[in-house]
Amino acid sequence: MDLKGDLSGLAAEGESNEHIIWRHISIGDLPYDATALPTELMTISGDKGVKLRATITEFGPVLMSKILDLNDTQGGILALVFKYCDDNSLPLLDLKDLKTSIQYLTNEGKEEIEKEYGGFSKVSVATIIRK
DSSP, X not given: OXXXXXXHHTTSOOOOOHHHHHHHHHTTOOOOOOOOOXXXXXXXXXXXXXEOOOOHHHXXXXXXXXXXXXXXXXXXXXXXXXXXXXXXXXXXXXXXXXXXXXXXXXXXXXXXXXXXXXXXXXXXXHHHHHO
């Protein structure tokens, strides 16, 4: 479904024709007014539109796993990192925060995360960071 095209069509002024005029008269509706609706498009790139900004936390582990094209094991590790950060009130605002959290949990915080949540492979973590 082309949702962007459908929604952007709301911003364009409509066109009238004989059938539309007949239909409005037959149902006793006011005359058809093909007025454009106020529409504001958003963008995550530099294109025209309102700049949409989202944090890594708002993306969540499932969407981030899909974006990074992670396998199930790597996605599970990412979910564990999100859970740890959530439980410890650590915000994941950008990719730098995510990378720093992963590196911390692989090194200095390794004992803490293994005790609380279980262990994970350094090879999988390296793949996540690379992606």
